[in-house]
Amino acid sequence: MGLSDYLFYDSKLAVTAVELQNLCRYTEWGRSRSVEGIEEMIEKTGMCFSARHDARLVGFCRILTDFVYRAMLCDVVVHPDHQGKGLGSALVDYALTHPATAKIPLVMTYTEEWVSFMASRGFESRGGAMVMLRRPIEYS
Numbered sequence: 001m002g003l004s005d006y007l008f009y010d011s012k013l014a015v016t017a018v019e020l021q022n023l024c025r026y027t028e029w030g031r032s033r034s035v036e037g038i039e040e041m042i043e044k045t046g047m048c049f050s051a052r053h054d055a056r057l058v059g060f061c062r063i064l065t066d067f068v069y070r071a072m073l074c075d076v077v078v079h080p081d082h083q084g085k086g087l088g089s090a091l092v093d094y095a096l097t098h099p100a101t102a103k104i105p106l107v108m109t110y111t112e113e114w115v116s117f118m119a120s121r122g123f124e125s126r127g128g129a130m131v132m133l134r135r136p137i138e139y140s
Contacts, residue, residue, distance in 0.1 A: 005053055005088055008094050012048040019057040027077050028113075049095040051078075051087055058082045059091045063101055071101055073109040092121050 017038040024030025024038075033041075043046060046067070051059030058079040059131075065071035073095065078088045096107065106130075109118055115125070 003090050006051045006058070006087060006090070008091065009050045009052070010047065010094070010098055010100075011096050012042050012045060015042060015048055015050050015057060015060065016054075017042060020060060023057055023060060023077055023079060024075075026080055030075070030077065046098060047095070047098070049091060049098070051082075051091050053082065059087050061091055063095055063107075065101065065104060067100060067104065068106065071104045071107045073107055076109075076111075076114065088117065089121070096121065 010103040017035045020038050020042070021030075021033060021035050024033055041062075046065050047063040048062070050057060059077065059082065062074050063071050064074060073092070075104050076088065076092060078091070095101065101107075109110045109122075109123060110129075111118055
């Protein structure tokens with residue numbers, strides 16, 4: 001199976017909350033997300049990117065942005081059966097080189113698990129990052 005076996009989408013209309021919830025169950029950070037919360041997240045997100053194989057959702061990420069100065073890459077997830085095949089790299093590259101996001105000068109992401117993967121995509125650790133956590137992140 002090669003990357004030509006996947007279809008990539010740049011529309012939030014290409015993803016349903018139920019199938020994204022099913023995909024997120026393979027992540028530590030997304031297991032507790034409700035269908036209702038995911039529906040609202042999709043609706044309020046600037047750009048959603050997804051990948052399908054045989055019509056099944058197997059990859060997803062999103063970008064929060066003003067489309068001018070700043071963007072944040074979030075929720076990168078690839079189904080375990082499709083990991084290690086270059087799909088994650090292709091999906092993130094698709095999102096970062098999309099005509100709507102390619103000229104944004106600063107793209108941020110937050111990860112403790114995928115540091116080397118993100119570094120291979122051009123991200124680098126920088127000091128000064130601050131986080132305000134208003135309630136514990138729910139991991140189930």
